[in-house]
Amino acid sequence: MEFESILLPGVEDKRPVIIAGPCSAETEEQVLKTAVELAGKGVKIYRAGVWKPRTKPGGFEGAGTPALKWLQQVRRETGMYVSTEVATEKHVYESLKYNMDMLWIGARTTANPFAVQEIADTLKGVDIPVLIKNPVNPDLELWIGAIERLYNAGLTKIGVIHRGFSTNDKSVYRNMPHWHIPIELKRRFPDLPIICDPSHIGGKRSMIKKISQQAMDLNYYGLIIESHCNPDEAWSDSAQQITPGTLADILNELVIRDKVQSTEDLSVLRGQIDELDNEILQLLSKRMRVSREIGLYKLEHDMPVLQTGRYDHIRKDRVEQAERMEMGGEFVLKILEAIHTESVRQQFEVMEKAKK
Numbered sequence: 012m013e014f015e016s017i018l019l020p021g022v023e024d025k026r027p028v029i030i031a032g033p034c035s036a037e038t039e040e041q042v043l044k045t046a047v048e049l050a051g052k053g054v055k056i057y058r059a060g061v062w063k064p065r066t067k068p069g070g071f072e073g074a075g076t077p078a079l080k081w082l083q084q085v086r087r088e089t090g091m092y093v094s095t096e097v098a099t100e101k102h103v104y105e106s107l108k109y110n111m112d113m114l115w116i117g118a119r120t121t122a123n124p125f126a127v128q129e130i131a132d133t134l135k136g137v138d139i140p141v142l143i144k145n146p147v148n149p150d151l152e153l154w155i156g157a158i159e160r161l162y163n164a165g166l167t168k169i170g171v172i173h174r175g176f177s178t179n180d181k182s183v184y185r186n187m188p189h190w191h192i193p194i195e196l197k198r199r200f201p202d203l204p205i206i207c208d209p210s211h212i213g214g215k216r217s218m219i220k221k222i223s224q225q226a227m228d229l230n231y232y233g234l235i236i237e238s239h240c241n242p243d244e245a246w247s248d249s250a251q252q253i254t255p256g257t258l259a260d261i262l263n264e265l266v267i268r269d270k271v272q273s274t275e276d277l278s279v280l281r282g283q284i285d286e287l288d289n290e291i292l293q294l295l296s297k298r299m300r301v302s303r304e305i306g307l308y309k310l311e312h313d314m315p316v317l318q319t320g321r322y323d324h325i326r327k328d329r330v331e332q333a334e335r336m337e338m339g340g341e342f343v344l345k346i347l348e349a350i351h352t353e354s355v356r357q358q359f360e361v362m363e364k365a366k367k
């Protein structure tokens with residue numbers, strides 16, 4: 012896939028590109044007041060949810076089509092570009108009718124291939140930038156599938172929004188960042204712009220600055236941040252919205268590390284990494300050799316391949332050791348699991364060969 016820039020004319024191509032605005036368009040007055048304040052802080056792309064997918068019925072489900080007229084007024088009065096979320100064919104038609112400049116697809120919608128296909132079919136032949144939020148579940152292929160559906164419909168101005176992944180566990184995050192997922196997406200599609208949504212990842216005002224900085228250090232292209240003229244009174248997601256003033260303070264304090272490292276400085280350290288990786292691979296290969304010997308021993312002595320007692324002991328012992336060495340236990344567990352899986356596979360293989 013080859014992507015075109017999502018940037019609209021006149022918006023500076025400089026990290027971070029900022030999209031800001033309230034979670035929901037509530038009233039004409041709130042939409043305009045917030046917009047005027049944001050425009051005053053230099054924001055160029057305004058966001059507001061017009062149709063709100065809520066977990067349960069009965070809450071505020073958005074002001075609907077009339078709110079698109081308020082957004083048009085924002086464009087007229089402030090010169091900002093305007094964007095909103097679409098989830099159905101009707102949303103797309105209405106948004107195009109009212110000249111939205113950019114659209115985004117929400118996390119619940121991305122998780123549903125039928126809905127994404129419906130949006131893609133409706134957008135066929137339309138030249139508009141579309142941002143695709145990650146699906147609620149941590150499934151990279153589903154996210155990529157949504158990108159492909161839009162791309163196959165002829166859209167090339169595509170970007171993604173990393174808004175975190177739903178969790179039932181108690182966590183400091185509202186949605187778990189699982190940074191490795193967007194990092195892998197970036198590895199596979201280096202030209203795809205990734206925008207971080209610290210409002211939904213953090214779920215509270217106090218976390219927005221830290222998450223935004225992390226996103227910048229991971230080379231994200233932009234930030235989409237919920238901002239409301241009176242966050243305490245917001246009709247949805249009050250805890251995570253900030254005033255335009257706070258937003259400007261956070262953006263001013265962000266450190267953008269954009270220098271292209273001179274390769275000389277890094278080459279010595281990268282040489283060390285190359286050597287260490289080589290040692291790790293040699294050790295792993297030695298370990299597999301021993302494991303294959305164990306496999307043959309088990310075949311001769313009628314022992315099952317899987318030895319849960321031994322495996323359990325290895326996990327506990329190595330995690331304790333790793334923690335003493337200041338590495339995360341979870342990280343080491345993942346490695347041990349991968350090693351064990353390969354070890355078992357190699358034992359099966361060597362036993363099959365020996366039987367022939």
Ligand SMILES: O=C(O)C(=O)C[C@]1(C(=O)O)C=C[C@@H](O)C=C1
Pocket residue numbers: 302305306316317318319321322325350351354355
């Ligand atoms: O100790 C064994 O029995 C092995 O085969 C080695 C090993 C491992 O790779 O660590 C592999 C499979 C078993 O389930 C337990 C451990």
